[in-house]
Amino acid sequence: MSIKNVVMLGFFLFGLVIAMVPENTTKPYKLTAEDMLVEVQSAAEMVNADEVAHWIISKDPTLQLVDVRTPDKFQKYHLEGAVNVPLSVILSDEYRDILDQGVKMNVLYSNGTMNSHQAWMILRQLGFKNNYVLQGGLNYWFETIMNPEAPSIYSSDEEFARYDFRKAASGALGGGGAVTLTAPAKTEVDKPKIIRTKKKKAPAGGC
Amino acid sequence: MMGPLVPQEIIGADWNLFIAFVVGIGFGFILEQAGFSSSRKLAGVFYGYDTVVLKVFFGGAVTAMLGLLFFSLFGWIDLELVYINPTYLWPAIVGGIIMGVGFIAGGFCPGVSISAIAIGKIDGIVFLAGIFIGIFGFAEAYPLLEDFYMSGDMGSPKLNEMLGLSGGFFGFLVIIAALIMFWLGDLAEKKFPRKEY
Amino acid sequence: MKTKYMNPYLAGVLLGLVLLMAFFFSGRGLGASGAVKSTIVSIVSTVAPEHAANSPFYSKYIGEGKSPMKSWLVFEILGVLVGGFLSGALAGRLKLKIEHFPGISANRRLVFALIGGLFFGFGSQLGRGCASGAALTGMSVLSLGGFITMATMFGTAFVLAYFFRKNWI
Numbered sequence: 263m264s265i266k267n268v269v270m271l272g273f274f275l276f277g278l279v280i281a282m283v284p285e286n287t288t289k290p291y292k293l294t295a296e297d298m299l300v301e302v303q304s305a306a307e308m309v310n311a312d313e314v315a316h317w318i319i320s321k322d323p324t325l326q327l328v329d330v331r332t333p334d335k336f337q338k339y340h341l342e343g344a345v346n347v348p349l350s351v352i353l354s355d356e357y358r359d360i361l362d363q364g365v366k367m368n369v370l371y372s373n374g375t376m377n378s379h380q381a382w383m384i385l386r387q388l389g390f391k392n393n394y395v396l397q398g399g400l401n402y403w404f405e406t407i408m409n410p411e412a413p414s415i416y417s418s419d420e421e422f423a424r425y426d427f428r429k430a431a432s433g434a435l436g437g438g439g440a441v442t443l444t445a446p447a448k449t450e451v452d453k454p455k456i457i458r459t460k461k462k463k464a465p466a467g468g469c
Numbered sequence: 470m471m472g473p474l475v476p477q478e479i480i481g482a483d484w485n486l487f488i489a490f491v492v493g494i495g496f497g498f499i500l501e502q503a504g505f506s507s508s509r510k511l512a513g514v515f516y517g518y519d520t521v522v523l524k525v526f527f528g529g530a531v532t533a534m535l536g537l538l539f540f541s542l543f544g545w546i547d548l549e550l551v552y553i554n555p556t557y558l559w560p561a562i563v564g565g566i567i568m569g570v571g572f573i574a575g576g577f578c579p580g581v582s583i584s585a586i587a588i589g590k591i592d593g594i595v596f597l598a599g600i601f602i603g604i605f606g607f608a609e610a611y612p613l614l615e616d617f618y619m620s621g622d623m624g625s626p627k628l629n630e631m632l633g634l635s636g637g638f639f640g641f642l643v644i645i646a647a648l649i650m651f652w653l654g655d656l657a658e659k660k661f662p663r664k665e666y
Numbered sequence: 667m668k669t670k671y672m673n674p675y676l677a678g679v680l681l682g683l684v685l686l687m688a689f690f691f692s693g694r695g696l697g698a699s700g701a702v703k704s705t706i707v708s709i710v711s712t713v714a715p716e717h718a719a720n721s722p723f724y725s726k727y728i729g730e731g732k733s734p735m736k737s738w739l740v741f742e743i744l745g746v747l748v749g750g751f752l753s754g755a756l757a758g759r760l761k762l763k764i765e766h767f768p769g770i771s772a773n774r775r776l777v778f779a780l781i782g783g784l785f786f787g788f789g790s791q792l793g794r795g796c797a798s799g800a801a802l803t804g805m806s807v808l809s810l811g812g813f814i815t816m817a818t819m820f821g822t823a824f825v826l827a828y829f830f831r832k833n834w835i
Contacts, residue, residue, distance in 0.1 A: 265673045265676050266655075266673070269528065269675040269676070269678070269679055270675075273531055273532075273535070273647065274648065276535050276644075277535065277640060277641040277644035277645070278641065280535060280538045280542070280640050280641065281635075281637045281638045281640065283542060283637060284637075285541075285542075285635055472689070472691070473692060473693030473694075474690065474691050475692050476692075476693040480691070485691075485692055486741045488688075488691045489688075489692065489738040489739070489742040489745065490741045490744060490745040491745060492684060492687060492691075492692075492696070492742055492745060493741065493742035493744060493745020493746040493747075493749060494745040494746070494752070495684040495745075495749060496681070496684055496696055496742070496745065497749025497750035497751075497752075497753070498750065498752055499672075499684065499749075499753075500746070500749075500750060500753075501750040501754050501757075501759070502671065502753045502757070503674055503677035503678075503681075504671040506750060506754065507765060508765060508766075509765060509766075512833075512834045513834075515823055515824055515827035516827060516834060516835050518835065520674075521674045521677075524674035524675055524677075524678055525674050526801070526802060527678065528674070528677070528678015528679055528681065529678045529679075529685060529802055530682065530801075530802055530805035531678075532678065532679045532681070532682020532683060532686070533682040533685040533689065533695075533806035534682075534805065534807075534808065535682075536685075536689075537686065537689060537807065540686075545690075546689070546690055550693050551689055551807060552693060552694040552807070553807050553809045554794065554795060554799075554800060554803065554807070554809040554811045554812040555794070555811055556809065556814070560793060560794065561794065561815045561818075563792055563793075564791070564793020564794065564815060565789070565793050565815040565817065565818025565819040565821075565822065566789070566822045567786075567789030567792065567793075568786050568789035568790060568796065568797075568815070568818075568819045568822075569789075569818060569819045569820065569822025569823040569825075570785045570789075570822060570823075570826060571781075571783065571787075571789060572786065572819060572820075572823045573782075573822075573823040573830045574778050574781050574785065575778060575779045575781065575782015575783055575785075575786060576779070576782065576834070577779070577782065577783075578786065578796050578797035578798065579699045579702065579786060579790065579798070580698035580746060580796065580797065580798040581797070581798075582783075583747055584746055584747075584753075586750075587746070587750030587751040588750060588751065588753075588759050588760050589754075589760055589761050589762040589763060590763065591762065591763065591764045591776070592764050592765055592775055592776060592779040593779075595776045595779040595783065596780070596782055596783040597702075597783060598780065598783060599779065599781065599782060599783015599784040599787060600702050600783040600784075601702060601705075601783075602784055603785065603787020603788040603791075604699070604702055604703050604706055604788065604791055605706055605710075606784075606787075607723075607787070607788050607791040607792070608706060608710070608721070608791075609723075611722060612721070612722060612723075615722060618792060623810065625811075627807070627810065628808045628809070628810050628813055629808055631810055636808065639808065651675075
């Protein structure tokens, strides 16, 4: 067969195949299983309640709370400034801009830690950065920040400081046990580094 | 591993320029091998005596199009990260018309003129000089043209989206069109005999 | 002596593969007019920096840390020069000449080449691409804009071919 006929036949056959096969619309995982294991074991994605309280009070502009519970739970109560991204629709394009970005720290939370962690796993595997998990979730939040346990006389200085902070924080955040707020400046908080992604550059090209 | 490699930083951005160079070598080599450095050969498509432009052009577009669709099917490339030319309706039409004049008058298009220059075509050099002046003229006149240049912004729609067809099916239609073109091209060459050039 | 060119169908497929590689590696297709634009921007900003900074056209491409010549297209065009030369050398087609239809003079050919370039240069900026950028690349990614520009480009040339026929046949 002449080259011309080979090429024409080839185009036709490949064309036929591509016309009939359905399009690939899967969203692929970007991290290997090994990478995920390393990340999960290092637990670097956890942020604790004290840190988050500190950020809320100091009005840190890079904080973004993300509530992954169902909408009705969100309606009943949610942390101030939180957005609702229910776990069941986390892959929807609607929330892509919130979840895949390089400017804010998204702190995912749910009632406990399970759902928020599930959300984190999925997002991390899609290659998104700057998402974190609130340790203990709302349950722990209420126990410790909103209604902090008074330390006993045997507690360490550190525990007293923590109690003071939580008391003040709960006041600022609307919990029981309101005490005048002393900006808890003493609490040294190690902020996780925001990985500034060159916001997935819209591909460049053209003349 | 999934492409495109540089936008996803699987290879460094510095490699990009090197890749561009290598791609250019391939492009220039093939163009010259096919005879695109000859303006008479190129103009032939408009008179029927030489339809190489049709065959190489459609052949190239179809091959690349099929390649992209298959790569996407196998998960080898993420089409969302591939640049799609944006559509600004009015300048696209007028620009095309003006370029059409340039094509039939000069017998070259910019990329092809470079490969012509590479083998010593003086008319290619003059054509390129014309391009410089033309673009310079546009740049200087830009303040007057800016509004028109930005008009008719439709985003970056794809042809198949406009018709509501899947990429694959539309690709098949393009292939059929190309095959018809090839057939017509060969027919024209038989009908309009070629004088040696 | 009949010039030995590559089979056009084969050339087309090879071209498509080169284009595919560009997509796979760099996420973009080919182009040419952009390289000329980059060159002009560089020249103007060197020779008349204030004018360049004030112009809405040039200022887009200059500024802190932006080097207009360090662009994908410029390097690609350099490659085209090398590739074309290599091919010509291998095929024995290297020859300095003004190619034209025997029925017209060399000067007339040059005049039309210049005019052609003028139109093409200007049009390529409006159309956001030339034959390789808008048409070839645009078609492969099924871009509407690319297709429109290609159709009007070839359509116009076909329609006007009658008026330019003395130059070619």
